[in-house]
Amino acid sequence: MAILGRELTDDAPVGATITSGTGARKPVTVPVHRYITHAFADLERQRLWPRVWQLAASVDHVANSGDVYEYAVGDLSVLIVRGDDGVLRAFQNACRHRGSELCSGTTAGNTEIRCPFHRWTYDLTGKLREVPSRRGFGALPSADYGLLPVAVDTWGPLVFVNHDLDAEPLGSFLDGIPDDSAFLGLDDFRCTFLVTIPLPCNWKTLIDGFSETYHVQGIHREMLPCVDDVNGPQQLWRHHGKLEQRYGLPSPRFRARPDDQAVWESFVEIMGTRAGVSMDGDVGPAPAVPDGNDLRGVLSGMVRAANEAKGLDSGAFSDDQLLTMQQYNLFPNVTIVTFPDLLSVVRSRPGPSPDECFMDVFAFERQPAASTAARAQPMDVTLPEGSELPVGLVLNQDVTNARRAQRGLHQPGFTKITLSSEECRILNLHRNLERWLGIAPSEIENDVSPS
Ligand code: FES
Ligand SMILES: [Fe+2]
Structure with a gap:
């Protein structure tokens, strides 16, 4: 028997703020058949996709x-x-x-x-x-x-x-997400392109990878010198979740704190264009840090200046907001990644079998608030499986990981995935799936019959 819901009661997710690292609870498990069987995909086909926003x-x-x-x-x-x-x-x-x-x-x-x-x-x-x-x-x-x-x-x-x-x-x-994100002014973003790529994994395998940052120290190690991947607060609403994650400072996972040069090199590799720095070639020495400031403050100033050069007013945003990612997880299949000057949306759609999905990446650009330029249809591109996405290092690492993440799920002795409290947004996806599909949270393994 796989018992779901130990972490969160039906009421607890609404507005709950979760910090990772609580050690007293037992891990939560989810039956693996949800990721690999035609029976479960059929249930989703009948009860989820025709009934969900x-x-x-x-x-x-x-x-x-x-x-x-x-x-x-x-x-x-x-x-x-x-x-x-x-x-x-x-x-x-x-x-x-x-x-x-x-x-x-x-x-x-x-x-x-x-x-x-x-x-x-x-x-x-x-x-x-x-x-x-x-x-x-x-x-x-x-x-x-x-x-x-x-x-x-x-x-x-x-x-x-x-x-x-x-x-x-x-x-x-949408629960509290429109209010929570109002300060970002998302209406000012215009979609410039939509890239679709088929991937050899279940749609949930893909979107789960955008519901936790536990894997940053696994497959995105280049990010570690410039992101706090451990202490970001998470929030759960009824259907949806959120992570706030601070950039421009090193991960607390390091025993010895990386120096400013390492933080700088990592920051430029991951998001240098936001600070007006080319991400190609030698990044050069870290910028000088004036007395009373720190590198994160200097990087915020660079992002602010780069925005101003593009006609974007960052006056409404604090230095911390400029370097803090707001990541929203919309049930069932969407992740929204935003900074005040950046909006990128990833959607995962089911493919022709439980082992296939389509990854869609919507790229947006912020327009100056006073812009009167007419909206135009974005460029839509579908790439063959195995293609490099034109969206940077990190998403390509997630794409590369998809096949092995799915193949392991098929091994006969592997019957359940195990979740930490840091992975509570994945659990929230399953709690909602259970409601939509009409299956009990404490379902018997491999039983997908409705309760
Ligand atoms: S006119 Fe549409 S199916 Fe005949
Ligand atoms: Fe990732």
């Missing part, structure tokens, strides 16, 4: 009238449409005649949605407008044959959809 696109994908974006997850496909009236709507991607898919990918300038099969045509509000040889159908009331609606809403620069029209509103589903 999920990130579908950036606002930039559908900013202008006539923009249409297809979001696919498993066998579900949704069309997100910006109408002539400026209203955002979403529809199931199925023609009301014989069900053909209507559109794929991202398109702009549409004035209607026309089925390629027999050319039934819908307006951008989803209303049936035209049926060739209509009399052959007898009475065919247009009001009964509109595209099937999907719930859609936005938060900041992100568009969410939910097939469940009775689901709680997005604002409520």
Whole structure:
């Protein structure tokens, strides 16, 4: 029997602040079949994806009238449409005649949605407008044959959809995250590209890697001189989680504190462009630290100056905020990484088998608050498996880790994963999965039948 939920009661996650390193509790385990079996993936297909709010696109994908974006997850496909009236709507991607898919990918300038099969045509509000040889159908009331609606809403620069029209509103589903992140002004970010890459792991194996920083000392060792990977406070809401992590100072894991030169070299390798420093070639000596300051303060000043050079006002942010990552984990499959001048979103979608997923990376750039530049559709790119992502060292290390993280889960003696309190955001994912799938927290191993 794998007992889940020792760490957190149903009520405890709301607003709870967790610090890692509490040693008195026993580890929590989660059955490994959740990551490798078709039965569990089927349960997710039936009960999770059609019923949960999920990130579908950036606002930039559908900013202008006539923009249409297809979001696919498993066998579900949704069309997100910006109408002539400026209203955002979403529809199931199925023609009301014989069900053909209507559109794929991202398109702009549409004035209607026309089925390629027999050319039934819908307006951008989803209303049936035209049926060739209509009399052959007898009475065919247009009001009964509109595209099937999907719930859609936005938060900041992100568009969410939910097939469940009775689901709680997005604002409520997002718990305290909009308020918690308000100081970052996420509305000012524009999506510049969306990169998709297939990976040989379960969608949860991938997203779990963005729900803990325990693995920094495993696969991201280059980061250790410039990040406190141990003491970052975590917060759990009902559905979602958060980590705050401070950069510009060394990990407490070092017995001997690295000197400023080591911190500097690591910082430049991980995020030098934020401070206006090229990440290629010799980084040179660490900047001089004036009396009364420290290297972290100097790095904050460099980030502030680099932002000002780009027309971005950092006046609202403290030095500490400029070098502290806010990482939000949105149930079920999204991680949002932000600094005041940086927004990057990773989404994990299920693939054709439990051992496959799609990793989507949305890259954003902050615009000056007063910018009047029109939003434009980002560049969407799908890379073949094994490609190098154009998003820096750290994410590529996570990608490289995906295959071995998944393959080990298949070994016959390995029946459960074990979580520390530092990995509480992974546990929160499972607690929510249990609610959505209707399985008991203390389920019997390998039993995925509903309770
Ligand atoms: S399936 Fe769309 S018009 Fe026939
Ligand atoms: Fe990682």
